[in-house]
Amino acid sequence: MSAKRKSIKGKSRKILVIHGPNLNLLGAREVNVYGRTTIAEINRRLKDAAAKLNYTLRVVQSNHEGEIVDLIQGATNKYQGILINPAAYTHTSVAIRDALMASNLPSVEVHLSNIYQREEFRQRSLTVGACVGQIAGFGMDSYLLGLQALTSVVRTI
Ligand code: DQA
Numbered sequence: 763m764s765a766k767r768k769s770i771k772g773k774s775r776k777i778l779v780i781h782g783p784n785l786n787l788l789g790a791r792e793v794n795v796y797g798r799t800t801i802a803e804i805n806r807r808l809k810d811a812a813a814k815l816n817y818t819l820r821v822v823q824s825n826h827e828g829e830i831v832d833l834i835q836g837a838t839n840k841y842q843g844i845l846i847n848p849a850a851y852t853h854t855s856v857a858i859r860d861a862l863m864a865s866n867l868p869s870v871e872v873h874l875s876n877i878y879q880r881e882e883f884r885q886r887s888l889t890v891g892a893c894v895g896q897i898a899g900f901g902m903d904s905y906l907l908g909l910q911a912l913t914s915v916v917r918t919i
Contacts, residue, residue: 775816777912778841779808779905780830781823782849788874796874799902808845811906815913827851827858834861842916844869845908852877852887862892868915872908873898 781801784791789800805821812819820841824830830851837844844867851858852871862869869892876899877884890896894915897904 775818776841777812777817777819777909777916778833778837778844779805779819779821780833780844780846780848781821782830782847782851783825785847785849786823786825797901804902804905807902808905808909811909812913815909817909817913827855830855831857831861834858834865837867838865841867842919843867843912845872845905845912846870846889846893847872847874847905848889852889853883855888859889859892862889868912868919869893870908870912870915871896872904874901874904875899 785801788796788804789798801823808821809819822833824833830848834844844862844865846862846869848855848858848871852873871887871890871893873896877887878898887896895911897908897911900907
């Protein structure tokens with residue numbers, strides 16, 4: 763295999779994972795809704811799953827909308843896809859939606875809870891329209907299923 767081909771192959775194996783606001787508190791925050799799994803545990807399981815699929819992950823958690831926009835903008839040409847739980851910004855952020863659209867990368871939106879069974883204001887996602895699809899309601903498994911879905915989309919590109 764040529765060096766060029768190798769580097770294209772290497773590139774095709776990086777995914778950016780973004781956890782939105784308050785997800786740093788998982789395990790302690792509203793455990794009746796989000797359970798006791800911590801973000802560290804989710805990240806560990808995600809990295810294990812990614813390694814089995816031959817992907818490497820960069821995982822970032824941010825409480826700041828602009829920082830998330832910057833991360834998404836910086837992802838083009840560095841990553842092959844984005845796995846994102848925009849958390850509360852799901853329901854409010856035109857800026858994150860626009861950044862996802864502009865990135866030209868396939869994105870999958872995930873939620874621990876089933877947002878469609880919750881308060882009305884959570885039942886609308888502004889960001890999902892910029893994503894290939896959404897997985898919600900399976901707790902930590904939403905992330906693992908989302909990763910699987912995203913990698914299968916990346917493979918077809
Ligand atoms: C969440 C659902 C959002 O409505 C909420 O603001 C979150 C977490 C979820 O993963 O279920 O912070 O994205």
